[in-house]
Amino acid sequence: MKHENDIQHRVKKKFFDFTAILKDAGIELSTVEVMDMFEALQYVEFNDKNAFKQTLSSTLIKDYTDLPVFERCFERFFEKKTGDSDNFLDTLIERSIDQLKSHDDQKITDEQMIMLQEQVEKFLDEQPSESLFEKTPEQLLSLFLESLEESSESGGGGLGFMLFSSRGHTSSPGISEEDSDETGDDATLDDDLYQMMLEMLKNRRNEKTIGTEQKKHDEYLLNKFIYQLTPEEIKEMRELIMRFGQKMKNRISLRKKKIKHGSLDVKRTFRSNMQYDSIPFRLFYKDKRIDRPQLIVLCDISSSVNQYSRFMLLLTYTLQSLFSKVRTFAFISNMVEITELFREMDPERALSSIFSDTDFTYGWGSNYGNSFNQFMENYSDSLSHKSTVLVIGDARNNNQDPGMKSFLRIKERSRNLFWLNPDKRHLWDWSDSIATVYKPHCTEMREVNNVIDLADFVDKLFVKK
Amino acid sequence: MFDNVQHVIDQLEKHKYICSRDIATTIYLAMKMQKPVLVEGPAGVGKTDLGKCIALALNMELIRLQCYEGLDEAKALYEWEYAKQLLYTQILKDKLSQMLSNEDTLTDAINKLSEEEDVFFSDKFLIPRPILKAVASPSPAVLLIDEIDKSDSEFEAFLLEVLSDYQITIPEIGTIVAKHKPFVLLTSNNAREMSDALKRRCLHLYIDFPSKELEEKIIQIKVPECGSYLTSELIETVHRIRQLPLKKEPSISETLDWAKALSLLGCEVLKKESAIDTLNFILKYEKDIELVKKKSDDIFIH
Ligand SMILES: Nc1ncnc2c1ncn2[C@@H]1O[C@H](COP(=O)(O)OP(=O)(O)OP(=O)(O)O)[C@@H](O)[C@H]1O
Ligand SMILES: [Mg+2]
Numbered sequence: 001m002k003h004e005n006d007i008q009h010r011v012k013k014k015f016f017d018f019t020a021i022l023k024d025a026g027i028e029l030s031t032v033e034v035m036d037m038f039e040a041l042q043y044v045e046f047n048d049k050n051a052f053k054q055t056l057s058s059t060l061i062k063d064y065t066d067l068p069v070f071e072r073c074f075e076r077f078f079e080k081k082t083g084d085s086d087n088f089l090d091t092l093i094e095r096s097i098d099q100l101k102s103h104d105d106q107k108i109t110d111e112q113m114i115m116l117q118e119q120v121e122k123f124l125d126e127q128p129s130e131s132l133f134e135k136t137p138e139q140l141l142s143l144f145l146e147s148l149e150e151s152s153e154s155g156g157g158g159l160g161f162m163l164f165s166s167r168g169h170t171s172s173p174g175i176s177e178e179d180s181d182e183t184g185d186d187a188t189l190d191d192d193l194y195q196m197m198l199e200m201l202k203n204r205r206n207e208k209t210i211g212t213e214q215k216k217h218d219e220y221l222l223n224k225f226i227y228q229l230t231p232e233e234i235k236e237m238r239e240l241i242m243r244f245g246q247k248m249k250n251r252i253s254l255r256k257k258k259i260k261h262g263s264l265d266v267k268r269t270f271r272s273n274m275q276y277d278s279i280p281f282r283l284f285y286k287d288k289r290i291d292r293p294q295l296i297v298l299c300d301i302s303s304s305v306n307q308y309s310r311f312m313l314l315l316t317y318t319l320q321s322l323f324s325k326v327r328t329f330a331f332i333s334n335m336v337e338i339t340e341l342f343r344e345m346d347p348e349r350a351l352s353s354i355f356s357d358t359d360f361t362y363g364w365g366s367n368y369g370n371s372f373n374q375f376m377e378n379y380s381d382s383l384s385h386k387s388t389v390l391v392i393g394d395a396r397n398n399n400q401d402p403g404m405k406s407f408l409r410i411k412e413r414s415r416n417l418f419w420l421n422p423d424k425r426h427l428w429d430w431s432d433s434i435a436t437v438y439k440p441h442c443t444e445m446r447e448v449n450n451v452i453d454l455a456d457f458v459d460k461l462f463v464k465k
Numbered sequence: 466m467f468d469n470v471q472h473v474i475d476q477l478e479k480h481k482y483i484c485s486r487d488i489a490t491t492i493y494l495a496m497k498m499q500k501p502v503l504v505e506g507p508a509g510v511g512k513t514d515l516g517k518c519i520a521l522a523l524n525m526e527l528i529r530l531q532c533y534e535g536l537d538e539a540k541a542l543y544e545w546e547y548a549k550q551l552l553y554t555q556i557l558k559d560k561l562s563q564m565l566s567n568e569d570t571l572t573d574a575i576n577k578l579s580e581e582e583d584v585f586f587s588d589k590f591l592i593p594r595p596i597l598k599a600v601a602s603p604s605p606a607v608l609l610i611d612e613i614d615k616s617d618s619e620f621e622a623f624l625l626e627v628l629s630d631y632q633i634t635i636p637e638i639g640t641i642v643a644k645h646k647p648f649v650l651l652t653s654n655n656a657r658e659m660s661d662a663l664k665r666r667c668l669h670l671y672i673d674f675p676s677k678e679l680e681e682k683i684i685q686i687k688v689p690e691c692g693s694y695l696t697s698e699l700i701e702t703v704h705r706i707r708q709l710p711l712k713k714e715p716s717i718s719e720t721l722d723w724a725k726a727l728s729l730l731g732c733e734v735l736k737k738e739s740a741i742d743t744l745n746f747i748l749k750y751e752k753d754i755e756l757v758k759k760k761s762d763d764i765f766i767h
Contacts, residue, residue, distance in 0.1 A: 032665045036498070040668075043497045044470070044490065051470050054490040062664035064505050064655070064671045282539070282547075 013121075015041070017207065019060065021073050024211025026218070027066050033059060053078075065243050069214060076210045120200045123147060124208060132209055137202045141194075144201065222451040241314065241451065294325040294386050296414070298375065300393030302332040302366035312392045312422075317342050327382050333367035335374040366396060368434075369403025376406040383413040388461065391419045391442075395428070395435040402437050411441055419445040420457065466523070467493050482511070482518035483675075483682045491670040492519065501628055501649035503613075503664060506672035509716030512652040515672075516609035519648070526606040528647070530595035532616040538623055542633060544592045553590075588638065596624075597641070600633050605645035614656040625663050675717065677704055683717060684724045691728040698735040698766070699724055703747065705764050706757055715747035722746045737765040 019034050037059040044051045053074060061070050123144045124132065135143075221237055268284040297316045313330070320326040320342050327339045383389070389410060411417045419442045421428065421435055428435035428445075439445040448454050467473045473489035484492075492515075495502045504512045520527035530541055554561070561578075568574040593601065599608040613621070627633065631643040651667065653659065675683065677700050684696045691699070699720070707714045715723075723746040732739055741758060748754045757764060 028661075030665060036500070036668070039498055040494045043494055048470065048486070050486040051490040054487040055494060058491040058494065058502075058668045058670055062503075062661070062667075062669050063658070064669070067671060 012038075018056070018073075018077055021077060021208070021211035022060060022070065024209075025069050025073055025214040026211075027061065027069060028063075029060060033062070036060075068239070068243070072214060073210055077207060116197070117200060119148065120144065120197070120204055124201070124204050129212065132205055133212075137198055137205065140201050140205070141198050144197070224450060237314075237451070294384065294388065295327070295390060296382055296387050297326065297328045297390045297392065298335070298371070299328070299330050300332070300366055300368075300391075301330045302393075302396075312420075316392070327379075329375065329379065331366070331368075331371035331374075333365070333370050335371040335378070337379060365398040366393070367400050368393070368395060368397045368438075369401040369406075372403040372406040372410065376409055380409075380413065383410065385413075385415055387414045388416040388418065389414045391417070391438075392422075393419075394421060394423045394433055395419075395438055396431065396433045399432050402434055404437070407438060408441060416443045417441070418443055418457075418461075420448040420454070421445055422449045423447070424449075467496060469493065476522040477515075477518050478686070480518045480521040481686050482514060482522075483679055483686060484511075484515070485675065485679055488515065488670065488672060491668055495668045496648060498668070499646050501651060501667045502670050503659065503667040504650060504652045504670045504672060505655055507674070507714070507716060508654060509718035510672045510674060511717055512672060513609070513611055516607060516611075516650040516652070519650070520607035520609075523607070525648070526602060526604070527609060528595045528599045528602070528606050529609045529611060532610065532612045532614075532620070534615055534617060536616045536620055538620075539594070541594050541596050541620070541623075543594055543597045543635065546590045546592055550590050583637075591635070591638070596627055597633055599647040599649075600627070600631055600643045601641050602647065603644065606647045608647040608649045610649065610651045612654060613651045613659065614653040618660065621660055621663055625660070625666065628663075628666050674707060674714070677701070680704075680717065680720060684720065687721055688724040688728060691724040692733060695727065695733060695735060696724065699727065702735060702740065702764060706747070709753075709756060709760065711748070711753045711756065712750045713748070713753065719747040734767055735765065736767050737761060740765050 015037065016034075019029055019037070023029055037056060040055045040059050044055045046052055056074065057067065057070055061067060124140070127140070127143075131140075218240060221233060221240060224233070265284040269282070272284065273282060297320075299312050299316055301313065316326075316328050320328055320339070327337065328342055329335050330338050419435075419438060423430070423433065423435070425447050427433065428439075435445065446453075446457060448457060467476065470486065470489045470493045473493050474484055474486070477484050477489070491502060494500075504515065506512055516529070517527055519525075564581075565574045565577055568577050595608065599606050610624070613624075616624075628649060631646050632640055634640045674680075680703070681696055681700045684691060684700065685693065688696075703715055703720050703723070723743065726743050726746050727735070727739070730739060730743070741761060744754045744757055748757065
C-alpha cells in the first residue's frame with residue numbers, strides 16, 4: 001500500500017518544512033546546512049530521540065544563541081506529533097493520518113486520505129503567508145474546496161469528484177452564511193468529511209506557522225512600548241535581551257579583530273631577529289589600537305520612569321557585562337554609583353537591592369540638576385576624552401533647577417553625550433519635562449523605548465566606526 | 466572508526482570520558498561525514514578532553530594546536546629554520562665562493578646560486594607545525610585546534626582554506642595532500658564569534674553542564690575514592706548551587722576538585738560545615754561563596 005518512493009518523498013518534505021519553519025523563526029540557514037542535515041540523517045536511527053534531535057541541531061544550528069529557538073520549534077513540530085512513540089519517522093508520517101481516521105472509516109480509503117492530505121498541504125503552501133494568519137480555518141477550507149472543484153472540473157485529480165459525490169447534507173455545517181456564498185451552492189459534503197478536512201487544515205496551518213509565530217512573539221516583545229510590558233513579559237525579555245546582547249557582543253568582537261594590522265613594529269622586529277644576525281627574516285607589525293569606548297551611563301530610576309527604568313537598568317546591566325569599561329550611575333535626586341552592585345550580582349537581585357538598599361531619596365521626584373551637580377562633584381574623575389556619556393531618562397525635572405553648568409561640564413569633559421528619552425518625541429516638553437533645554441547640548445537626544453531601537457543605537461555607537 | 470552512537474559512548478568511557486548521547490551523536494556524524502566539529506560551551510565542561518579521549522579511543526595520534534592572539538601561519542603550519550640555514554651558509558662559505566669564483570658578473574653569480582637554492586629550502590630546514598603535521602601524517606590523526614576564539618580572524622581565514630581541501634602548498638617544496646583527512650576538532654569559549662564560512666564548514670556541538678546522572682558517572686570514574694553516597698550528595702549539591710545567580714558557575718573540573726578534596730579529608734557524608742569550609746574548591750569569587758553561605762540551609766541537607 002505504501003510505496004517506498006512516496007514515503008521517502010513525504011519524509012523529505014517534512015524536513016524541508018522544518019527548515020522552512022526555522023527560517024521563519026529568524027535562523028539563518030544556507031543550502032549547505034540543509035544538505036548536511038540530509039546527509040547526516042542517513043547515519044542515525046530515528047528511534048533514538050536524542051540522536052535525532054542532535055543530528056538536526058548540530059547540522060542546522062551554527063550559532064548557539066539560536067539553540068533555544070531551535071528547541072522550541074523542534075518541540076512543537078516533532079514532539080506533539082510523535083509523542084513517546086519509538087520510531088520518529090513512521091509516526092511523523094502516519095500519525096497525522098491516524099488522528100484523522102477516527103472521524104471516518106468507510107467513506108474514504110487510506111490512499112484517498114493521503115491524497116487529500118497532500119492536496120491540503122499543496123493548497124496551503126501556495127497561500128500567501130499573511131492569509132494563513134488572517135483567514136479562519138473555515139474560510140481556508142472553503143477556498144480549498146473551491147480549488148478542488150476547479151481542478152476536478154478540468155479533469156485533474158478525481159479527488160474533488162470523490163468528495164462531492166459522497167455528499168450527504170444540503171448545506172455544510174460550520175460554514176457561515178457569507179462563506180457558503182463564496183463556496184457556491186453546490187458545495188455540500190458529508191459532515192464527517194468536512195470536520196476531518198477542517199482538522200487537517202488546522203493541523204497543517206499550525207505546523208506551518210510555528211516559526212513565524214515564534215518570531216512574531218519575539219518581535220512583539222522587542223517592539224512593545226516598554227511601559228506596557230507585563231511582569232511575565234519582562235521575564236521573557238530577560239532571556240531575549242541576553243540573547244541579543246550576546247549576539248551583539250559577538251558581532252562587535254568580530255569586527256574588532258578585523259581591524260588589527262598596523263605599521264611595522266621596529267623594536268620587536270629588531271629584537272626577535274637578533275638571533276639571525278639582525279637580518280630581518282621575520283617582520284612584526286603593531287596592532288592597531290582597538291577603540292574600546294568607555295561608557296558612562298546615568299540612569300533616572302524615579303517613579304515617572306519606573307517600569308522603564310527597571311528595564312533600562314536591565315539593559316544597562318547587559319551593556320556593562322558586554323563592555324569592559326562601563327561605569328553605571330543611577331539617580332532620582334541623588335546620584336549613586338551602582339557599577340559594583342551590577343558587577344557582583346545578577347540583574348534581578350541587583351535591581352531589587354537598588355530599590356530597597358540605596359538612598360536615591362525616594363518621594364522627592366527626580367532632580368536632574370542636583371544629580372548632575374553631584375555627579376560633577378563626586379564622579380567627575382570618570383570622565384575623559386574617550387568617554388561616551390549616556391543619559392537615560394525623561395527629563396521631567398519637577399520644575400527644579402536644571403543644573404546646566406554641571407551638565408555642560410559633563411559634556412565638555414567627554415567625547416560624546418547621548419540622551420535616550422523614553423518619551424515619545426511630541427511629549428518632550430510636556431508637563432515638567434525640560435528635554436529641549438538639554439537637547440541642544442547633547443550630541444544627540446533620541447527616542448528609545450523599545451529594545452529594537454536600543455539595539456540600533458548601541459550598534460551604531462560601537463560597531464560602525 | 467566508531468560503529469554507531471552507542472559505540473562512541475562506550476569507547477570514550479573506556480578512556481574515562483563520559484559523554485552524553487548528544488555529544489556522541491555529533492562526533493559519530495562528524496566522522497561519518499568527514500567534517501570538522503566546532504565545540505563550544507562554558508569553561509571546564511570537557512571540550513579539550515573530548516578531543517584527547519577521541520584520539521585515545523581510536524588509537525590515533527593527537528596533534529594539538531593551542532591558539533592565542535597573534536598565532537600565525539609560521540607557528541601553525543611550518544617554519545624555515547633560519548638559524549640553521551644561516552649556520553650552514555657560514556660553514557659552506559668557502560664551498561660557495563669556490564663555486565661562484567668562475568662567474569664574472571653579479572647576475573651570473575646569483576643565477577648560479579639560485580640553482581642551488583633547493584638545498585636550503587628542503588625539508589632538512591623545515592620545521593613542521595601542527596597543521597602540517599596533521600596533513601602530512603601517514604596515518605589518520607586527530608587535530609585538536611584548541612580555543613580558536615583566541616586567534617585572529619586572519620588566522621581563521623587561513624584555517625578555512627586548509628579545512629576545505631586538506632592540502633598545503635609550500636612554494637619551495639611543493640604541495641602536500643593529506644593521505645587521510647585528519648579528524649578536526651575546534652574548541653571555543655565564545656570569546657568571539659567565528660565567521661559564517663567557518664561555521665558552515667563544521668558541525669556544531671554545544672556542550673552544556675552535564676545532567677546529574679552523567680556528572681555522577683564522571684566523578685565515579687575519575688575519583689572512585691569518593692564513595693557513591695558522597696558522590697551523589699555532592700552532585701545534588703553542585704546542581705543546586707548552579708541554580709543560584711552566580712558570577713561563575715562551578716564546572717565539571719571544579720566538581721572533580723571538590724570530590725578529591727572531600728575524599729582526602731575523609732568525608733563520608735557532606736556535612737554543612739565541611740562543605741562550607743571547602744567551597745573555595747568550586748567557587749572562585751568571594752561574592753559567590755557568600756551567597757552560598759547565606760543560602761546554606763536550602764543547599765546542604767546535613
Ligand atoms: N565528560 C567528562 N568525562 C570525564 N571527565 C571530564 C568530562 N568533562 C570534563 N572532564 C574533566 O574536567 C576537566 C576540564 O575539562 P577540559 O579541560 O577538557 O574542559 P574545557 O571545556 O576544555 O575547558 P576550557 O574551556 O577551560 O578549556 C578535565 O580534568 C576533564 O578530564
Ligand atoms: Mg580547553
